[in-house]
Amino acid sequence: MTIPPGAAKLAVFALGLVPLALLLAQIIRSDFGPDPAQELAGSTGEWSLRLLLATLCLTPLRQLTGKVFFVRIRRMVGLFALFYASLHAFVWLSLLLGFRWHAIGEELLERPYVTVGFASLLILVALGITSPKAMVRRMGRNWKRLHRLVYVAAILAIVHLAWVSRTDFGETVFHGSILALLLGYRLWRRFARTAGQAARR
Amino acid sequence: MLVKKPADIQPSEITPESVYRRRREFLRTGATLLGGGALLPGLALAQQGDALKAAAPADLARTPPAPWWEGKFAAIEPAPSSEPFFTSEALTPYRDVIRYNNFYEFGMNKSDPSNRSGDFRVDPWSVEIAGEVARPGRYHLEDILKPHALEERVYRLRCVEAWSMVIPWIGFPLADLIKRFEPTGNARYVEFETVVQRDSMPGVRSPFSIIDWPYREGLRIDEAMNELSFLAVGLYGSYLPAQNGAPIRLVVPWKYGFKSIKSIVRIHFRKTQPNTSWNDLQANEYGFYANVNPEVHHPRWRQDTERRLPQNLFSRRVIPTRLFNGYGEQVAHLYQGMDLARHY
Ligand code: HEM
Numbered sequence: 066m067t068i069p070p071g072a073a074k075l076a077v078f079a080l081g082l083v084p085l086a087l088l089l090a091q092i093i094r095s096d097f098g099p100d101p102a103q104e105l106a107g108s109t110g111e112w113s114l115r116l117l118l119a120t121l122c123l124t125p126l127r128q129l130t131g132k133v134f135f136v137r138i139r140r141m142v143g144l145f146a147l148f149y150a151s152l153h154a155f156v157w158l159s160l161l162l163g164f165r166w167h168a169i170g171e172e173l174l175e176r177p178y179v180t181v182g183f184a185s186l187l188i189l190v191a192l193g194i195t196s197p198k199a200m201v202r203r204m205g206r207n208w209k210r211l212h213r214l215v216y217v218a219a220i221l222a223i224v225h226l227a228w229v230s231r232t233d234f235g236e237t238v239f240h241g242s243i244l245a246l247l248l249g250y251r252l253w254r255r256f257a258r259t260a261g262q263a264a265r266r
Numbered sequence: 267m268l269v270k271k272p273a274d275i276q277p278s279e280i281t282p283e284s285v286y287r288r289r290r291e292f293l294r295t296g297a298t299l300l301g302g303g304a305l306l307p308g309l310a311l312a313q314q315g316d317a318l319k320a321a322a323p324a325d326l327a328r329t330p331p332a333p334w335w336e337g338k339f340a341a342i343e344p345a346p347s348s349e350p351f352f353t354s355e356a357l358t359p360y361r362d363v364i365r366y367n368n369f370y371e372f373g374m375n376k377s378d379p380s381n382r383s384g385d386f387r388v389d390p391w392s393v394e395i396a397g398e399v400a401r402p403g404r405y406h407l408e409d410i411l412k413p414h415a416l417e418e419r420v421y422r423l424r425c426v427e428a429w430s431m432v433i434p435w436i437g438f439p440l441a442d443l444i445k446r447f448e449p450t451g452n453a454r455y456v457e458f459e460t461v462v463q464r465d466s467m468p469g470v471r472s473p474f475s476i477i478d479w480p481y482r483e484g485l486r487i488d489e490a491m492n493e494l495s496f497l498a499v500g501l502y503g504s505y506l507p508a509q510n511g512a513p514i515r516l517v518v519p520w521k522y523g524f525k526s527i528k529s530i531v532r533i534h535f536r537k538t539q540p541n542t543s544w545n546d547l548q549a550n551e552y553g554f555y556a557n558v559n560p561e562v563h564h565p566r567w568r569q570d571t572e573r574r575l576p577q578n579l580f581s582r583r584v585i586p587t588r589l590f591n592g593y594g595e596q597v598a599h600l601y602q603g604m605d606l607a608r609h610y
Contacts (some may be wrong), residue, residue: 103429
């Protein structure tokens with residue numbers, strides 16, 4: 066059975082909106098408890114990281130299964146990661162910082178976890194802006210170079226999470242292992258390819 | 267949705283559980299009020315006619331940990347109506363006080379302590395008094411509490427994570443307990459230790475936790491003897507829930523919340539400054555003193571403002587943080603000549 070690509074994409078789009086729906090439902094039912102600002106910062110942060118890691122899974126999945134579908138949805142999933150990361154930063158700016166603009170600079174300089182999160186977000190924004198097909202064509206080889214930065218963004222996000230965690234590093238170890246696996250897979254493939262080329266020569 | 271400005275929220279709306287307790291006390295307070303308007307700050311609460319300022323709502327009633335507790339709670343001296351043992355700021359509702367907790371022995375999330383502490387055992391309970399005291403020993407909690415009459419105090423609680431609450435505690439002055447056990451001249455610090463119940467504390471079992479249990483905290487002896495330092499055994503007129511540090515915990519309202527150690531099993535009088543858990547973990551983030559100070563920022567959190575809980579996304583109460591959490595009059599002298607930016 067083949068699912069039409071359009072329908073599959075639509076399904077992924079709907080799936081990407083589920084976290085937002087969950088967050089909104091929780092807000093409406095005031096499920097976030099007495100400190101919703103903090104809780105919202107936490108859940109939006111977690112969803113950004115999950116979606117970022119999900120984006121990174123797609124290329125290996127394509128390679129392992131041979132299904133083009135996985136790279137077709139890559140841009141969309143990546144943009145969802147950007148969307149939730151922006152929401153996360155907005156929650157921080159509005160609810161935690163209360164739009165005290167003068168405090169932003171101080172926070173960026175003095176709280177390393179903010180600096181690192183911000184750097185990660187900047188990369189995601191750059192990747193988002195250059196993600197349309199026209200940009201891919203225009204940038205040629207440079208596009209691929211730029212978009213490898215997604216790994217840097219993910220590493221920074223893990224560092225950010227480790228810095229946010231105070232005593233229990235379970236979450237950091239969990240997400241960090243997934244990222245390490247994905248990075249390892251890429252390096253292994255590259256090594257295998259160059260080794261293969263060398264052998265053929 | 268009804269959106270209100272913070273100023274429109276009356277304390278009585280936020281704490282519907284504050285109820286009339288003792289008719290006699292009500293009449294007395296009422297008479298004073300009629301006599302002179304000086305008591306106005308306490309008016310909102312006084313009008314609720316409460317002797318104890320607040321009681322836990324009936325549907326969340328707690329059972330005594332052991333029968334002897336009932337007698338202990340039968341007579342509680344109500345909080346006065348003036349600072350520092352009372353504040354007229356709106357109380358944080360009971361359900362938030364008991365559902366939003368940092369108690370890492372039960373887990374990292376704020377809801378973990380209330381959700382995952384069901385197996386915690388508070389009876390029998392004993393407290394070891396050790397070190398530089400004339401009467402060291404291991405005492406049953408009933409004996410520890412016996413000579414102390416319980417009283418209510420309404421204190422602000424400021425967490426280092428930049429949120430705060432107002433809580434009506436039940437307990438007695440720490441100084442009274444310290445005097446009873448007669449510390450020697452060498453007792454310059456007091457160290458406290460939290461219980462470790464591996465089987466009932468999932469956080470203690472977590473392989474990724476880097477706290478070296480048991481949790482430890484400490485005070486300088488003059489801080490411990492300060493009139494504000496309080497040992498709490500209840501809140502909202504009822505027994506302490508596990509998540510709030512049952513059966514006995516420290517409350518030092520001018521310091522960040524992590525100094526107010528929970529579920530105490532050991533009080534050790536020492537000559538030298540004890541190690542404290544957070545200070546051991548990250549000395550650059552958590553100092554021994556941990557006095558609330560809006561000017562000394564923690565590496566993670568700005569400290570110049572605080573979110574007074576409960577927050578609502580549409581009417582957020584963000585208030586300026588005060589030096590010593592507003593208790594400077596009582597404690598500032600303890601730190602005279604000290605550089606508070608260095609001794610954070
Ligand atoms: C301007 C950029 C960013 C800022 C200011 C920021 C700020 C924050 C804050 C204030 C918290 C909560 C800290 C606490 O619990 O006390 C947090 C947590 C978190 N952030 Fe960010 N962040 C940024 C970017 C990102 C990005 C790009 C990601 C991921 C792609 C991310 C992932 C996370 C995660 C996973 C958490 C932990 C959530 C939890 O488990 O509680 N953040 N961040």
